[in-house]
Amino acid sequence: MRRVLWIIAAAVAVAIPFLVPKTFYLQIVAGAYITAIAVYGLNVILGYTGLLNLGHAAFFGIGAYAVALLETKAGWPFWPALLAGCAASVVLGAMVGSVSLRTRGNYFAIFTAAVGVMIAIVFTNWQELTGGNIGIVNIPPPPSIGPLAFDGDVPKYYLVLGALALTILICRLVRHSLVGRTFVAIADNEDLARAAGIDVARVRLTAFMLSTFLAGLAGGMFAMYNGNLGPDQTGLDITFEQLLYLVIGGIGTIAGPLVGTLVLVGISHELQGMQQYRFLIFGPLLVLLVRFFPLGIAGGFSRLTARWAAR
Amino acid sequence: MHLFFQELLNGLVVGSLYALVALGLALVYGTMQIPNFAHGHLYMLGAYVAFFGVTVAHVGYWPAMLLAIVVLALVGVVLERLVFRPLRNAPEVNTIIAAVGVLFFLQTLAQVWFGGDYRVFPTPYDKVVHFAGLVATQQQLIVIAAAAVLMVALFWFLKRTLTGATIEAVAQNRAGAALVGIDPNRVSMMVFAISAGLAAAAATLIASISLISPSMGFTVILKAFAIIVLGGMGSVPGAIIGAYILAFAESFGGTYISSNYQDAIAFGVLVLILTFKPTGLFAKGT
Numbered sequence: 001m002r003r004v005l006w007i008i009a010a011a012v013a014v015a016i017p018f019l020v021p022k023t024f025y026l027q028i029v030a031g032a033y034i035t036a037i038a039v040y041g042l043n044v045i046l047g048y049t050g051l052l053n054l055g056h057a058a059f060f061g062i063g064a065y066a067v068a069l070l071e072t073k074a075g076w077p078f079w080p081a082l083l084a085g086c087a088a089s090v091v092l093g094a095m096v097g098s099v100s101l102r103t104r105g106n107y108f109a110i111f112t113a114a115v116g117v118m119i120a121i122v123f124t125n126w127q128e129l130t131g132g133n134i135g136i137v138n139i140p141p142p143p144s145i146g147p148l149a150f151d152g153d154v155p156k157y158y159l160v161l162g163a164l165a166l167t168i169l170i171c172r173l174v175r176h177s178l179v180g181r182t183f184v185a186i187a188d189n190e191d192l193a194r195a196a197g198i199d200v201a202r203v204r205l206t207a208f209m210l211s212t213f214l215a216g217l218a219g220g221m222f223a224m225y226n227g228n229l230g231p232d233q234t235g236l237d238i239t240f241e242q243l244l245y246l247v248i249g250g251i252g253t254i255a256g257p258l259v260g261t262l263v264l265v266g267i268s269h270e271l272q273g274m275q276q277y278r279f280l281i282f283g284p285l286l287v288l289l290v291r292f293f294p295l296g297i298a299g300g301f302s303r304l305t306a307r308w309a310a311r
Numbered sequence: 312m313h314l315f316f317q318e319l320l321n322g323l324v325v326g327s328l329y330a331l332v333a334l335g336l337a338l339v340y341g342t343m344q345i346p347n348f349a350h351g352h353l354y355m356l357g358a359y360v361a362f363f364g365v366t367v368a369h370v371g372y373w374p375a376m377l378l379a380i381v382v383l384a385l386v387g388v389v390l391e392r393l394v395f396r397p398l399r400n401a402p403e404v405n406t407i408i409a410a411v412g413v414l415f416f417l418q419t420l421a422q423v424w425f426g427g428d429y430r431v432f433p434t435p436y437d438k439v440v441h442f443a444g445l446v447a448t449q450q451q452l453i454v455i456a457a458a459a460v461l462m463v464a465l466f467w468f469l470k471r472t473l474t475g476a477t478i479e480a481v482a483q484n485r486a487g488a489a490l491v492g493i494d495p496n497r498v499s500m501m502v503f504a505i506s507a508g509l510a511a512a513a514a515t516l517i518a519s520i521s522l523i524s525p526s527m528g529f530t531v532i533l534k535a536f537a538i539i540v541l542g543g544m545g546s547v548p549g550a551i552i553g554a555y556i557l558a559f560a561e562s563f564g565g566t567y568i569s570s571n572y573q574d575a576i577a578f579g580v581l582v583l584i585l586t587f588k589p590t591g592l593f594a595k596g597t
Contacts, residue, residue: 046404050402050404051404052404052407052408099582099585099586100585102589103585103589103590104589104590105403105404106344106346106403106407106544107540107544107585107589107590109346109404109407110346110536110540110581110585111581111582111585113533113536114533114536114537114577114578114581114582115578115582117533117578118575118578118579118582121572121574121575121578122575125571125572236529236533237529240411240414240415243408243411244411244412244415247408276419276422276423277419277423278419279415279416279418279419280416280419280420280423282412282415283412283413283414283415283416283417283419284412284416285412286408286409286411286412286415287393287394287409287412287413290398290401290405290408290409290412291397291398291401291405291409294401294405
């Protein structure tokens with residue numbers, strides 16, 4: 001049942017460029033994919049280990065700025081720049097993680113929020129490097145590989161889709177691997193996990209690094225897809241927005257980040273004239289969800305199908 | 312040396328603002344362990360209520376402040392009752408997520424209702440005072456004095472009245488307080504009312520020095536968190552001392568080091584403290 005849904009979703013995703021008439025819609029969908037990759041990163045740390053990293057968007061920014069700067073200032077082609085961007089995000093993630101993971105609960109959220117805002121302040125103020133509030137423009141598209149060129153909307157769409165597929169695959173593999181199970185074991189009961197011989201600190205750091213890797217990947221994709229980049233993509237409000245997508249989609253699930261992002265981005269664009277009002281609904285919705293329906297859409301769906309199967 | 316004293320004065324003004332905001336945050340955290348990320352947006356809402364009190368209803372500066380305090384106290388009570396109380400036994404992360412929901416709502420509400428532009432808050436106290444070669448506006452002096460009065464009043468309330476003592480009792484031991492006949496839910500509502508009221512007072516005081524806008528809550532809240540971590544989460548005197556330390560650090564750091572990175576000082580301090588002391592300075596034994 002679930003496998004069938006995934007295959008249908010994949011088929012639709014591949015067919016979208018032929019189905020939608022305007023590149024405008026294609027851009028919206030691709031943008032949603034990029035956000036979803038970042039939300040998957042947030043899901044790894046929040047959903048699997050129960051820690052809320054409020055600096056997540058800053059790691060997105062590290063990946064994005066690394067790619068943009070390496071391409072525009074150092075003249076690197078996209079592919080090695082993307083690798084370097086992800087690496088930069090993971091290295092910084094390891095540094096921040098090894099310090100912040102010593103704190104717990106509320107302190108962890110506050111600590112990471114502070115780190116995130118500091119990074120965003122650097123993006124805004126280091127004008128010689130980052131272009132300040134204007135940011136970086138004219139980031140070149142990826143060079144072609146053999147006959148594959150990546151300079152149009154459709155090829156870029158497929159590139160983003162590929163990154164998303166890779167992300168979902170990684171998350172799925174990790175979730176069902178021994179490492180993934182230890183993530184959840186720690187989130188459920190830290191003392192018990194420690195008693196079972198799990199190196200809690202190390203496992204948490206692994207989760208944090210994977211999370212920042214995905215944030216960096218999303219950032220690199222963002223820089224590539226849009227061709228420009230500013231510090232407003234890296235602030236606390238962006239992390240909050242990603243958190244919203246995750247909670248609505250379903251924390252700790254495999255489909256949740258994608259479903260939540262697509263549904264909310266879709267609704268937001270349906271409510272065109274209402275764009276600015278949308279958080280009047282989404283804000284209270286978030287409050288209601290954590291209280292009455294903390295599973296989100298994907299979590300609710302699995303519970304439903306499980307009930308069916310039990311019948 | 313003259314510059315030094317001028318910065319000292321500025322530090323006092325900003326410190327008074329920070330202290331009032333951080334106090335509210337610390338009270339809520341101290342009694343309920345709720346990190347209220349929406350606190351900065353209550354502060355923003357308070358600024359707007361007072362702003363419309365002065366510009367539309369023409370009630371005058373001090374009545375407008377009183378109005379803002381009352382309105383925000385009510386908002387605080389509603390938030391406690393509808394959002395935070397049902398989540399008391401939920402994981403810590405859920406409380407933060409709910410607070411983020413509230414924050415989104417309030418920010419959008421302000422944007423839709425009041426527009427996104429910056430507004431100038433008119434003050435009747437805009438004359439410049441010269442004292443011993445230093446320059447200050449009357450409003451700056453009022454901020455310092457009013458904040459001091461409010462803090463003394465709060466201390467008197469917490470330490471010298473029976474109602475204040477119930478707050479301290481609930482902070483120390485919620486179940487124990489309930490056992491001796493204190494209604495912890497009533498105390499929680501009261502704490503939220505005081506917290507939001509203080510934020511409204513702070514907003515009214517500072518609004519006529521800086522500008523008001525729907526996003527003014529964002530930086531303030533993070534600084535307030537830095538302060539209460541600095542002062543020991545939930546400690547009231549710690550929040551006040553932390554506020555003035557941070558304000559002086561910013562004021563002098565902005566002048567003598569770099570004004571671009573002035574805002575980063577708070578977060579640098581926060582990161583440093585939590586790096587070396589992951590449970591915060593002066594953490595109560597947990």
